[in-house]
Amino acid sequence: MRLSTKGRYSVTAMLDLAIHDKAGPVTLADISQCQGISLSYLEQLFARLRKSGLVKGVRGPGGGYRLARPASEISIAEIICSVDENVDVTRCKGQGNCQDGSKCLTHELWTNLSTKLHEFLSGITLAQFVERPGIPELSLQRDKKIGRFILAKKQAAAINQGVFAVSKNINTNERASTGLVDKVSVR
Amino acid sequence: MRLSTKGRYSVTAMLDLAIHDKAGPVTLADISQCQGISLSYLEQLFARLRKSGLVKGVRGPGGGYRLARPASEISIAEIICSVDENVDVTRCKGQGNCQDGSKCLTHELWTNLSTKLHEFLSGITLAQFVERPGIPELSLQRDKKIGRFILAKKQAAAINQGVFAVSKNINTNERASTGLVDKVSVR
């Protein structure tokens, strides 16, 4: 099991949008440069995110992408679903073809497990990550270094105005990442 | 994001082992026939499961595979980890190469998310699925139909002896599976 880079890129990019949301649209060129992802590839991903109604594109100079909804209403699950299209279901597609006529156990197992997984990922929102203490400041610091000056300026103003209020931070789970963890979800 | 068939096959096969565990070893040929998976492919998966210490092979006639530990001590996460090898981590491997010297946000985000996902999958054991009411009986019924007679016989005896006690059943979540759910985890 793994999270494709497609999914990872998307979540990361959306996080970037969420962090800079109050400061205005973020261009894909910025994200591309900052995260070392091909611009064209990002465009493909954002085409899907836009079709899913997660982001809004703003054309022309000063344009870019913004979140279509508040970060608190966008879950990790939604992001991943919009870029990963895996529509085909279990081996026995609904009617159960496990050699006999009866519905096979497998189907129920997977719908159950997938439902639980989806519920889990639905419970994590972009906002929960943005709201963690230090994140906006760290992001600003980084932006300045790589030359996202205009954005950094707008963002700094936003921070000063207290837009990035630090609220209930999520369970950080700082313990060292084991090999197992990496295998499960980070590709 | 998706669960590879590699992972899905493995979990399903392990579930089969768990259901028939008290009745003796299960052959890969049986699983192959029942689930329509290539025998050779199953062998490759079980080689990994064995190396991970999740199953024990029993050679010769009447042999097959058994769980190396009680089903209650084998989590879905362990199974998936043993067959999926994705060792490479996030883009910035530890030191953070997001154009500047500082550790990028992304890394923390993913270790955090992956830890949570792993914890989630670690919390689900094979036993939880086997113990759901009706599963052993349904499995027996199916086994009979496709000709797993010897196994079915042993299993029926086991059921009669009350080996498959129905204990606390897990949250079944019967609601219809949405497209979203399939996209998230079932490939």
Place this chain on the structure above:
DNA sequence: GAATTAACCTACTATTTTAGTCAGGAATTC
């Protein structure tokens, strides 16, 4: 002890997915 069963092992192959490139067009701002 020969035949059978079934685990165990290694190498190869086709298909699909991923990740990326390229080449352009359309809206917006200056």
Place this chain on the structure above:
DNA sequence: GAATTCCTGACTAAAATAGTAGGTTAATTC
């Protein structure tokens, strides 16, 4: 009208997945 940025579709190389094939070894049964 020139620059900027989104937006679109078609193509491509590399990697992972899923499956094949052909064999060896250990235990059991006859």
